[in-house]
Amino acid sequence: MxxxxxxxxxxxxxxxxxxxxxxxxxxxxxxxxxxxxxxxxxLQPDGDRLSHNESATxxxxxxxxxxxxxxxxxxxxxxxxxxxxxxxxxxxxxTADLSGADLSGADLINANLSGADLSGADLSGADLINANLSGAELCGADLINANLSGADLSGANLSGADLINANLSGANLSGANLRYANLSGVNLRYANLSSANLKYANLSDADLNCTLLSDANLSDANLSGALLFFVNSREVQNLEPLQLQAQHKPFLCNVALPSYSHQPKVNPNRDCDRIPQLLSVRYNISLEEAQGIVNEARQHRWD
Missing domain, CATH: 1.20.58 (Methane Monooxygenase Hydroxylase; Chain G, domain 1)
Known part of the structure; x- marks a missing residue:
């Protein structure tokens, strides 16, 4: 492959x-x-020395x-x-047509796939670090365990795509269509999801540490067990209190919530005491280091 x-x-x-x-x-x-x-x-000679042919020229x-x-x-x-x-x-x-292609485990680091048709393609376990997938058609694609760290997916169509446990840290997903996408356990740390459509998306157990969510549509998105740490969600669209109060609640720490999400009132720091343990496990760092990260983040005050 x-x-x-x-x-x-x-x-x-x-x-x-x-x-x-x-x-x-x-x-x-x-x-x-x-x-x-x-x-x-x-190199033209003087007129006095011109030959017959040169004079003719x-x-x-x-x-x-x-x-x-x-x-x-x-x-x-x-x-x-x-x-x-x-x-x-x-x-x-x-207009590269790679729909349904088997690219599982492929080495596509820095690949230019802008605008390519990858609908239904198998990209599971593929290495797409810093790849350009802007405007690409990835509807129904298999991206399980794919490494998309730093990739450009702006404006891409990922509706119904399977991204379980994929690495999207630092990826640009602004304006992307992630409707019905499965983002369970995905790493979205420092990712840009501004204006992305996440309606009905499955974000259970996803890592949303420092994720940019301005104008993202989270209507009916599943946030159970998701890590919402140091996130400004005041400009998020359709984030309902029920999504934050589900049976398997998302973890909240230093989250700026939209005003409508406070009814019933939700504590944006309710899980700060549990976050260090989560960070220690997810990022393979010491508990002391993780606690320092949380303490530093809590000093920030959202305007």
Missing amino acids: RERSKQWQRKIRSNKWWVIGAIATPALIGMVWWLWLLSDRR LAHPHRETLISGMGVIVMVAGGVFLLLNFRRANRNTK
Whole structure:
């Protein structure tokens, strides 16, 4: 599987080199024409020493203009050729059809999959660190245990996608569609979920430590057992008190809650005494270090 993904990446790189060749060729031809004309003018002999052929050449000054015009035509044609090939290469990349592809365990670090169709693809366990998946179609994709740390998923369609235990720490999910997505146990630490659609999403046991949630739609999202630590959720849409008072309640510590979530009143620091133990286990750090993180976070006052 890793070999197939590498071959696919090499194909993309070869297309890029083809485009670079298309750029360099007409530019080089134009430069040669220009240098030839320049040297020809500088090396012109004195009028008294002109031969018969040279005199004939000077008798037709329009020839030099014609040659100069040809150089311009070559450069313009090269520019047009470049533009057309760049647009075609760009279009082919954005419309890459990988729907249903088996990319499980693939090495796709820093891969450019912007706008690609990966609907229903198997990306379980794939390494997508810092990958560009902006605007990608990932509806129903299998991303279980995938590493998407630092990936760009802005505007991506992840509706119904399975992201159980995936690593999305520091990922950009702004404006992403995560409707009905399974984000159980996912790591969303420092992730950007602003304006994301999380309606009916399963966020049970998810790590939402320092996650950006401004304008995110959490209507009917399952937050049972989720870690809500040092999070400003005042601008979150449709976060109802029932979601914070479920039988398996989310853990709250230093959370800025929207005003409507205080009815019935919810204590935004109700679990601060339990958070150090959770952080110690999740981040494999000492209990003392985890306690220091909590103490520092609690000193912050939301405006």
